[in-house]
Amino acid sequence: MFPRHFFKVRISLKVPLEPFQLINQNSAILHFGYNTVRFGYDHAFVTSQICITQKESNMKTILITGASAGLGKATAKLFQAKGWNVIATMRSPEKETELNQLTNLTLLPLDITNSEQIVKTVQAALESGDIDVVFNNAGYGLIGPVESHTEEQIRAQFDTNFFGNLAVIRAFIPYFRQRNKGLFINTTSLCGLVSNPQSAIYNASKWAMQGLAESLSYDLAQFNIGIKNVAPGGIKSDFMKAMQVTEDKAYEATVAKMTEGFQDGTLMEFTDAEKIAEVVYQAATDEKDQLTYPAGNDAVRLYAKRLAEGPEAYRIGLTKYLNLQRPYPQA
Ligand SMILES: NC(=O)c1ccc[n+]([C@@H]2O[C@H](COP(=O)([O-])OP(=O)(O)OC[C@H]3O[C@@H](n4cnc5c(N)ncnc54)[C@H](OP(=O)(O)O)[C@@H]3O)[C@@H](O)[C@H]2O)c1
Numbered sequence: 001m002f003p004r005h006f007f008k009v010r011i012s013l014k015v016p017l018e019p020f021q022l023i024n025q026n027s028a029i030l031h032f033g034y035n036t037v038r039f040g041y042d043h044a045f046v047t048s049q050i051c052i053t054q055k056e057s058n059m060k061t062i063l064i065t066g067a068s069a070g071l072g073k074a075t076a077k078l079f080q081a082k083g084w085n086v087i088a089t090m091r092s093p094e095k096e097t098e099l100n101q102l103t104n105l106t107l108l109p110l111d112i113t114n115s116e117q118i119v120k121t122v123q124a125a126l127e128s129g130d131i132d133v134v135f136n137n138a139g140y141g142l143i144g145p146v147e148s149h150t151e152e153q154i155r156a157q158f159d160t161n162f163f164g165n166l167a168v169i170r171a172f173i174p175y176f177r178q179r180n181k182g183l184f185i186n187t188t189s190l191c192g193l194v195s196n197p198q199s200a201i202y203n204a205s206k207w208a209m210q211g212l213a214e215s216l217s218y219d220l221a222q223f224n225i226g227i228k229n230v231a232p233g234g235i236k237s238d239f240m241k242a243m244q245v246t247e248d249k250a251y252e253a254t255v256a257k258m259t260e261g262f263q264d265g266t267l268m269e270f271t272d273a274e275k276i277a278e279v280v281y282q283a284a285t286d287e288k289d290q291l292t293y294p295a296g297n298d299a300v301r302l303y304a305k306r307l308a309e310g311p312e313a314y315r316i317g318l319t320k321y322l323n324l325q326r327p328y329p330q331a
Contacts, residue, residue, distance in 0.1 A: 059104065061085040061131045062284065065112055065168060066138030068096060070237030071187060074273035075135060075280050080105050082281065087125050112138050112164030122171045130179070133284050134172050136165040137187040141202045141239060144246035153244060154201050161205035166212065169227075176225045184220075185283050186213055188229040190299040193292070194306045194314065196267065197254050197322065206231075210292070217291055228283045228291060233298030234262070234270035257322045266321070271296035 062079050066072040067088035076088040080102050088099050089110035099105055106128065110121045125131060142149060142157040169184055176182030191199060192206030213227045220227055247255075261267030279295035294303045306314040319326060 059083060059085050060133070061087065061129060062133040062135055063087040063089065063125055063131050064135045064137055065089050065110060065165075067099065067107075068092065070239060071232065071235055071273045071276050071280075072135075072137040073099065074277040075137065076105065077102070078274065078277040078281055079284075085129065087128075087131070089121060089125075112136075112168055113159045115167060118167050118171050122168075122175075126175060131172070131175070131182075133183045133185060134168065135185045135187075135280060135284075136168055138164060139187060139205075141199070141243040142246075143199050143202060143243055145198065145248045145251050146200050148246040148248045149201060153246070157201050157244075158205050158208075161202070162208045162212075165209060169212075169216070173220070173225070176220075177223045181224045183226040183228070183284065184213075184216075185228045185230060185280060187280075188213075188231045188292075190231055190233040190268075190294065190296075190302060192229070193231050193294065193299075193303045196258065196318075197324075198251065198258060214291055226289075228293060230276070230280050230283055230293045230295050231299055231303070232271070232276045232279075233294075233296040233302070234268040235273050235276055235296070236270045237273050254322055254324065261321070265298070267298075267302075269296060269298040271298075 062075075062084055064072050064076050064079075064086065067076045068090035072088070072090075076086050076099055080086045084104070086099075086102075086105040087108055088096075088105055089108045090096065091109070091111045093100075093107040093109050096107055100107055106125075108121050108124055109117065111117055139161045140157075142153055146154075165186060172182065172184070186209055188209045189202075189206040191203045192210040195203040195207075210229060210231075213229050216227050258267060276295045279293050283290075283293050292303075294300045309317065
C-alpha cells in the first residue's frame, strides 16, 4: 500500500479529464470523492510535490468524528495547521465547503450510528495510511424532564453519544493492538463530571463515556493504547441549534433559574470552539497518563469545586442555588 500522500499523487495522475478544474496555466484542482486536491501540470511541480510527500510521510494522522461543525471542525483545522494529516469524518461530506480546501485533509462519510458505514470508513481510512489518534467527538444534546422525552428520543441519545462512540472505539482497538500504539480521545462534557437538572439523559450518556474510558484505560494500557476524555463546559457551536428540547410546565421555575445561571456564567460559560480544540491538541501530544481534561474556564472551575466539596455537598449546594424543595428535613 502506498503512503497516504503517494496515494493522492497517484490518483491525480490517473483520473480522466472531467474532474479537473484549471486554475491557471500551471495548476489545477482535481475533485475526487468529497475531496479536492490542488496540483501542478508541469513536471517540476509534480516532482516537488512528490519530494514533499516523502518528507510528509512522517506526519501523524488523526481521525475525527462529527467534523462538520463546532469542536470537530475547529479540531480538524487546528491539527491540519499543526502539520498533521486529518481524516475528517461527517454525516454529509458532500455539503462541506471549507475543510475540502485544505491540504493533508481527507473527508470521509460517517454516521456513528451506522455500523456498516463504520466498517467501510475505518477500512478506507486505514487503506490510506496509519492512524495515530481517533477523536470521538460526534454528539448532540437532549434536554428537558425525562418524563417528557419519548423512549425513541432517549434511545437515540444513547445510540449516538454512547453506542456510536463505543462502536468506533471497538472498530479501532484491533488495529491499535496490532500496531501496539494508539490514542483515543473522546469529547465528553462537564455534564459527564457534574450533573445539572433538566439534562438527565444527556448527562447519563456523558457519564457513561467517562466510566467507559476509565475502565478501558486499564484494559488498553498493556497494549500501549491510551484513552482520554476532553470534558468541555459550554462551547460556542451549533450545539444549541441541533439540541432536542422537550418541556413540562411543572419545571418552569427550575428552567428559569438555570437560564439565569447560564447567562451570568454561574452554571456555564461559552468558550470558542478553537480554545477547546487546543485542549484536544494538548491531550493528543502531552504524553501524559491523564484520563480527564476539563476544557474551558467553567469546566475547570466547576469540576474543581465538585472535587473540593465532594459530590454530596456540591449537589446540595446546587439544589439550594436553584431554590429547589427537598424531600428531606432541611439542614
Ligand atoms: N456545545 C456545548 O456546549 C458542548 C459542551 C460540552 C460537550 N459538548 C460535546 O461536544 C461535541 C461536539 O459538539 P459541538 O458543540 O461542536 O456541537 P455541533 O456544532 O452541533 O457539532 C456536533 C457534531 O456532531 C455531529 N453528529 C451528531 N450526530 C452524529 C452522528 N450520529 N454521526 C456523526 N456525526 C454526528 C454533527 O454532525 P451534523 O452536522 O451531521 O449534524 C456535528 O458535526 C459533542 O459530543 C457534544 O456533546 C458540547
